[in-house]
Amino acid sequence: MRAMILAAGFGKRMQPLTLHRPKPLLQVAGKPLIEYHVEALAAAGISDIVINLGWLGEQIPRTLGDGARWGVRLHYSDEGTPLETAGGILKALPLLGDHPFIVVNGDIWTDYSLSVISRRSLAEGELAHLVLVDNPVQHPLGDFRLADDGTIGNVGASLTFSGISILSPELFSGLSSTTGPLGPLLRKAIAEGRVSGERHGGRWYDIGTPQRLEELNRLLDA
Template sequence: MKAMILAAGKGERLRPLTLHTPKPLVRAGGVPLIEYHLRALAAAGFTDIVINHAWLGQQIEDYLGDGSRLGVSIQYSAEDEPLETGGGIFKALPLLGDSPFVVVNGDIWTDYDFANLRQPLTGQAHLVLVENPPHHPNGDFCLSSGHVQDAIVGADTLTYSGIAVLNPTLFQGAQPGAFKLAPLLRNAMAAGAVTGERLRGQWVDVGTHERLAEVELLIKGND
């Protein structure tokens, strides 16, 4: 199974750090955020990695190279214009092949064991969900009997962690260009084709300086 790390965001809320450094190369505990993902994916047996990039993307390629230093093989999907999550994955599909693949947001930090994802995919997607963080209190989806549904008013919700397994058929009918992933997921949910699980470990969406500082504290606590 291949894996894709989404690394094309500009990280505007992390300025000035991201004025001259792409967000995935911002360091926490002295290590670039994307390197934590690559080491965890390699430990879980994922060695074929695709990384998309846009803003200052050449720095990512220069730092990671072909991935051999980290025990993986990396291919890059360069974007000349922002394609959003759905469009970025769609552009990279020729590199990912016809089988289900893992997708990981490059701007999260987690101790999640990616080996949990090495299971047959029964529908079009499998999402890893987390408890709603303070900055996203309303959540995204509901999890019931192992299936993910769109958020229902009055129901308990969870937040999408940025970790998933996707079947390429999810993108059937899509056209090149910028588009979001969420509408495709919601269509698949309506058909009962999205499973999910709850992440029990540590997870931070590293979108601000405050949350980057939170990751630093977690890393120190894990030492």
């Protein structure tokens, strides 16, 4: 299985911290946020990792190199102008291959073990498997409902998408534009009954503002 780290966004809500540095390179407990994801994927046995590049993207390969220090191969998908989530994944599909792959948002921090999802396979007909978390203060209504049987649909607890998933390349086969968000594709697949999920009850942070970054650093320094 291969994996992709989404790292191409502008990080506008993180300004001024992102005026001269892409958000995935912001420091968390003394090292760039994106390194936590590379380390976690390497520990999960993922050897090929794709990273998309956008705003100040040239800084990321300069920082991470080819991945040899973690025993992985890093591949870069340079978007120039960011293509949003679905567009960025669509552009990177030639690097990700024909089989389902892991996707991790580059602007989260979590203690979820990626070894768990790396051992999972999509069931026949499934297009996606999502890791969900309890709704944070800044997102109280959540994103999706998770039923007791692990399906995502119209019943069950309302939870927030963690930004960690397994996606099938088939999910993007109907994409009519090379730029766009992932949400509409997931909702269409959910309506068709082709998405499953799991709940992570541990720690998870969406690094969406400087205040949340500061809070996470205080937590990890404690």
